[in-house]
Amino acid sequence: MRISLRLILIASVAACAPMLPEAPPVAPTPDPAAPPPAAPAAPATPAAGSGATPAPVVVDQAGFEGWKQGFLARHGGARRAEYERELAGLTPDPSVIRLDNNQPEFSRPAGAYVQSAASATRIAQGRARTDRVPWEVTQRFGVPTEILVSVWGNESAFGAIQGDYDVIRSLATLAYDGRRRDWAEGELKNALDIVVDGRRDRAGLKGSWAGAMGQTQFMPDAYLRLGVDQTGDGKVDIWGSDADALASAANLLARAGWKPGQTWGYEVVLPAGFDYAEAEGPRHPWRYWAQRGVALARGGAPNAAEAAEEAVILLPQGARGPAFLALPNHYVIRRYNNSVSYALAIGLTADGIAGKPGLVATWPDDAPLSRDQRIGAQRALTILGFDTQGIDGVVGANTRAALRRWQIAEGRLADGYLTADLADELIRRAN
Template sequence: MRFDYRLALIACVSACAPMLPEAPPVAPPAPVPASQPPREAGSATTPPPAPAQTSGVDQPGFEGWKQGFLNRKGGARRAQYEQQLANLTPDPEVIRLDGNQPEFSRPAGAYISNAASAARIAEARRRIDAVPWGVTRQYGVPAEILVAIWGNESSFGQVQGNSDVIRSLATLAFEGRRRDWAEGQLKDALDIVIDGRRERAGLLGSWAGAMGQTQFMPDNYLRLGVDQNGDGRVDIWGTDADALASAANLLAQAGWKRGQAWGYEVVLPAGFDYSLAEADGRPWSDWARRGVTLAHGGAPTAEEAAERGTILLPQGARGAAFLALPNHYVIRRYNNSASYALAIGLTADGVAGKPGLVGTWPNDGPISREQRFGAQTALARMGYDPGAIDGVIGSGTRRALRQWQIANGRIADGYLTAAIADELMRGM
C-alpha cells in the first residue's frame, strides 16, 4: 500500500497546537529540560495554554510589545535582536490557529486510530533503517519509538511547516496568552540565527514555532540537538540522522528506561473500580490481584512488573484500557498528551510486529469549546476543583469529574462526553 502524503498532511500531528502539561501519576526518573509539552497535535515541546505572567506593562500595539520585549530580553544583544525584528508584523493566521484548536475536542480513539494508522505503521517500518545503530546504542531508545515520533511529527520529514519561526513566536508573545513562554522561545530563536546555527530564511516550522523533522522548539534545539553526522551543524530540517538522534537525546534525558516497554493494553475485570484509573501507580502484582490481565496474554518483564504502572482509560470505561509504564510518561515529555503518547507506543508496537488492539473505541462525537469550558465551570461551582478553567480536559478535570460521578452514582471513569458536559451545564 502506497503511503499517501496528502492524508499525512491532513492527519499530521506535528506541533500544530500548544498543550497543557499535566502532572503524570508516574513521574519519569529524570525530568527533561523542556519548556512545553503540547497537546493533541503538539510537538516535542510546545507551550502550555495557561495564561502567562507578564513582566511590566508594554505600550499599545505590536511595536509597543516589541520595545517591551527588547527591554526585557535584549541585554547585550538588543541591537541584533532589534535588527532581526525590524519590519516584522504579527501573523493573523497564528492568532487564529491559537484560538481555534479542534484537536482539543477529538475523542482519544479517533485521534489514536488516525495517528497510529496501518499506513503510518507500514511507512515507519520501511523507514526504520534510517535510525543509525549508534543512536539506539547510545541513547537506549528503540528505533521503533523514534520512527513513530518521526512519522507523527512531520510525516517522516515531509510536513515540517513553512512558517517563519521568529514571526510566529513574536506573534504568540504579542498575543499575550503565553507571553513569558513565547518570549523565552523567541529569544532562543533569535540566538540560533545570530550565532549562525541557522540562516533566518531557513528557520521555518509550525505556526507554534516547532521546527524540523522532529518538531523541536528553539530551547530544546539549543540544549538537546545532536550533530549525529558530524558535519558541524545540528540540521533537524534536512538531515534524518540529526533529527532522530536529537529526539533520542530528548527522550534519554527525560529518563527513558532501556529494555522496558512503554506499556500494554489490558483487559479489566467485571466490577473493576474505575476510580483507580490515573491514580497512584501500582506494581503489576497488585493489578493482577485485582483481575487485570494483559490483552494479549503473558505478563510484563520482571523489571516492568516492579514499576508502578498506571491504568489509563483514554475514552472511559467503554473504550480500550492500558497499563502505562514509566516510558509512557517519558514520551509525554516530548508531547504531553496521553493520546499522543499512546499513538506513539501503538505505532512502535505495530512496527515491531506486535498484534493490534483488542479493545474498541466508542463512536463518540467531539466536544465543543463551549462544552469544555462549561463543564469545567460547572464542576468548579459544584465544589469539584478541576484546576484551571481553560477548556483543556486534563488530569485535574478528569479527577473532578470522577468525584462528581461518584457522588451521583455513575461509573467513575473521569471521561467527559458531550452529553455529560451538557448535563453539568444544566445543573449550574
C-alpha cells in the same frame, strides 16, 4: 542529570502532527556524503474541507508593538539591537492564535486521534524506514528504533511536512496573545539566539504554528540543549538531516528518562466491578493491578523489569473504550507532547512497526468537544465545587480528576471521561 522543567514544558505546547497526510513512498537511503534533499513544507493555512469556517481572529497591531517593546526591555540585554532587527516589521499571525485554541490532541476523542495517527499505512511506512535510524543512535541512547521512527512519522510524515511558519513570528504571536506568555517569550528568545548565533539563518527557521521545528519538531530550547550533530558536519540540522533529527529525538527521550528494555505500556482488560476511580490515580506495580483482576488483553505478563515499575491504568475514552497499563516510558513520551492521545499514538504506531498485533478493544465513536464545551465544562465543574485548576479549554489530568470527583459525588461511574453530552449537562447544571 536532572531534567529541566523547561523540557517538561515542551510537551504541553509543541504542535505535533499526527493528523498529517500520508508520507510519500520511501526512497533508497542516499549516499551519506550527499547533501540531503530539502523536505517540502506544509502550507501555512489550514487545509480546505476541514469543516466550518472558524471565526476570524482580530489582532491589535498597536498592542503588539507595545508587547514587543516590553519583550525587548525584559529579554534584550546586550542583544537588544540584534533582536530588534529580527523583529522589525513583524505582525502577529491570526492563524496561530486560532490553532492554539484548537489543538486536536486535546479536543478530538482519543480513538479518532489515535486511529488516524497509528494507521496501517503509517505503520507500513514506518517499517520501510527503520533502516534510516543509525545503529549508533540506538546504541548510544537506548531508545528503540520503532519509537524513533514513530515519533518521526507522527511529527512530520518522516520529514515531508515540517511546517512553513516563520518560527519567530509564531512565537511572538503566542507571547503577545498572552495565554502562555512567559513560556513563549522564553522560546522566542531562544529562537532569536539561534539566528543571531548563526546556527540557522532566519529564512530557514521554519516550523509549525507553535514554533516546533524540523523533522522531529523540536522547540528552540530543546534544539539548543538537546540537538545532536550526528553527521559530524558541525551543524545540528534537524530540518535536512535524518540522522541529526533522529539522534536529537533519541537524546531528548533518553534525557527524559527512557528505560531501555521496557515498553511504553500494554492494553489491559478490566474486571467487572473495577473501581474506575483508581484510573489515572496513584501508581502501583503490576502485582497490585493483577490482584485486582486486571489482565493483559493478549495474555501473559509484563517482563520482570516492567512488573517492578509503578504503573497507571489509563482510560483515554472512558469505561467504554480500551484500557491501558501505562509504564514509565509512556510518561517519557509525554515529555515530547503532554497528551495521553499523543503518547498512545506514538506507542501504538511503534508497536505496529515492531510487528505487534493491534488492539483487542474497539474505540467508541464519540463526537468531538467544541472549545465552548471544553471551557464551559471546566467552568461548570469549578462553579459546582470541583476545581479544574484553570479554565483553558484543555481537558488534561486536572480536568479529568475534577470530573471524576464530581462523578463520585453524583454516584456515577467515575471514569473521568468528558463526552459532549456530559459537557452540556454540566453547563446546564452550573447555570
